[in-house]
Amino acid sequence: MDFEPLEAAAREALAPMAYDYFAGGSDDEETLRDNVAAWRRIRLRPRVLRDVSVVDTSTTVLGTPVALPVLVAPVGYQAMAHPGGECDAARGTAAAGSLYISSTVATMKLEDIAAVAGPRWMQVYVQKDRSMTEAMVQRAADAGYSALVLTVDLPVVGRRRRDERNSFTLAPGLTVANFGLEMPSVAGQSGLAAQVGRDMDPNLTPSDIAWLQEVSGLPVIVKGILRGDDARAAVDAGADGVVVSNHGGRQLDTAIAGADALPDVVAAVGRDAEVYVDGGVRSGTDVLKAVAMGARAVLVGRPMVWSLATGGAAGVETMLKELQVELANSMALCGARSVGELTRDLVVT
Numbered sequence: 523m524d525f526e527p528l529e530a531a532a533r534e535a536l537a538p539m540a541y542d543y544f545a546g547g548s549d550d551e552e553t554l555r556d557n558v559a560a561w562r563r564i565r566l567r568p569r570v571l572r573d574v575s576v577v578d579t580s581t582t583v584l585g586t587p588v589a590l591p592v593l594v595a596p597v598g599y600q601a602m603a604h605p606g607g608e609c610d611a612a613r614g615t616a617a618a619g620s621l622y623i624s625s626t627v628a629t630m631k632l633e634d635i636a637a638v639a640g641p642r643w644m645q646v647y648v649q650k651d652r653s654m655t656e657a658m659v660q661r662a663a664d665a666g667y668s669a670l671v672l673t674v675d676l677p678v679v680g681r682r683r684r685d686e687r688n689s690f691t692l693a694p695g696l697t698v699a700n701f702g703l704e705m706p707s708v709a710g711q712s713g714l715a716a717q718v719g720r721d722m723d724p725n726l727t728p729s730d731i732a733w734l735q736e737v738s739g740l741p742v743i744v745k746g747i748l749r750g751d752d753a754r755a756a757v758d759a760g761a762d763g764v765v766v767s768n769h770g771g772r773q774l775d776t777a778i779a780g781a782d783a784l785p786d787v788v789a790a791v792g793r794d795a796e797v798y799v800d801g802g803v804r805s806g807t808d809v810l811k812a813v814a815m816g817a818r819a820v821l822v823g824r825p826m827v828w829s830l831a832t833g834g835a836a837g838v839e840t841m842l843k844e845l846q847v848e849l850a851n852s853m854a855l856c857g858a859r860s861v862g863e864l865t866r867d868l869v870v871t
C-alpha cells in the first residue's frame with residue numbers, strides 16, 4: 523500500500539500528542555524502523571508457467587474463515603484516532619472480510635464493539651486485580667469473541683520518549699472503557715506508563731495460559747514472542763497459537779524484527795499451533811513472505827490506525843482490500859493460486 527502518504531494525511535488530521543502515541547516506538551526507535559526494513563530485505567524466488575488465472579487469498583485462523591491472511595492488531599485508545607474509534611475500525615474490518623482483535627485498553631466497551639464487528643478475538647492485558655481480568659474474559663466469551671490474545675511483552679512499558687515529552691494522556695471524556703478507568707495525567711511523564719504501573723500485572727508465567735482458557739472457555743494465543751524456546755514453552759503450556767511480535771517497536775528497542783524472528787518460532791512450534799507475525803507489514807509482498815515462511819496470517823497495527831484516522835470505517839475497509847489486491851497480484855506473480863501454495867522455497871534463505 524502507499525503507506526507514506528497515508529501516514530502523512532493522518533498526521534495532518536491528528537493532534538500531535540495523538541499522532542506521536544500511534545506512530546512512536548521506544549528509545550531510539552531502532553526496532554520501529556527495522557520492522558519495516560526487515561520484510562524488504564527478504565527476496566522472492568517467483569515460480570512461472572503455472573496457471574494463475576484464478577487466485578484465492580482466503581484462509582482460516584483457528585478455524586475462522588477470513589478473506590485474506592491479514593488481521594487487525596489490537597491497538598489501544600482508538601477514539602484518539604477517530605471519533606468512531608474501535609466500533610468504526612471493527613466495522614471496516616468486517617466489511618473487508620477480516621478479523622478484528624479488540625484491545626483490553628479500548629476506548630469503547632467490548633460489548634459495543636462486538637455489536638458491530640464480524641469475527642473477533644479479545645486481547646488480554648492481565649490486571650493486578652485478577653478478578654477484573656476474569657470478569658473481562660467471561661464478558662468477551664459471552665459477547666462472541668472466539669479467542670483470547672494474551673499479550674506477554676508488556677510487563678512494564680518501553681520508554682516511549684514521545685509520550686514522555688507530551689505528558690501523554692487520554693483526551694477528555696475518554697476512558698479505558700472495559701473497566702471504566704481513567705488514565706493518570708502526570709506532567710513530564712507518560713500517563714500510559716503510569717497506568718500500566720498502576721493496573722497491569724508483571725507477574726505472568728506459562729501457567730496463566732491455562733488459567734485464561736479455564737475461566738473463559740476460549741482458545742488462547744500468546745502475543746509478543748520473539749524466540750523459538752519461548753514459543754515452545756507457550757505451546758507446551760497449552761497455547762493454541764503464538765504471535766511473533768515486538769509490539770510494533772514500542773517495547774524493547776533493538777529487539778529483533780518480527781520478520782527475522784519468524785523462522786526460529788516456526789521451526790520450534792511445527793504443526794502444534796498456529797503462528798502469526800506482526801510489525802512493519804505494509805504491502806502484499808510482506809504478507810506473502812510471512813505466509814511463505816510459515817505464518818498463518820499477519821496482523822497490521824499502524825496501517826489500520828492511519829486508515830481509521832483519515833477515513834473511518836471505510837478507510838479501514840479500503841486499506842484491507844488494497845492489501846488483498848496487492849497480495850493477489852504478488853501471488854499470481856509468484857505462481858501461487860492459493861495461500862496453501864505459498865511455500866518456503868519462494869523466499870531466499
Ligand code: FNR
Pocket residue numbers: 543544545557595596597598625626627645673745767768769770771772800801802803821822823824825
Ligand atoms: C499497539 N499494540 C498493542 N498490542 C496489544 O497487544 N495491545 C494493545 O493495546 C496495543 N496497543 C497498541 C497501540 C498502538 C498505538 C500501536 C502502534 C500498537 C501492538 C500491536 O498490536 C501490534 O503488535 C503492532 O502495532 C504491529 O506493528 P505495526 O503493524 O504497527 O508496524
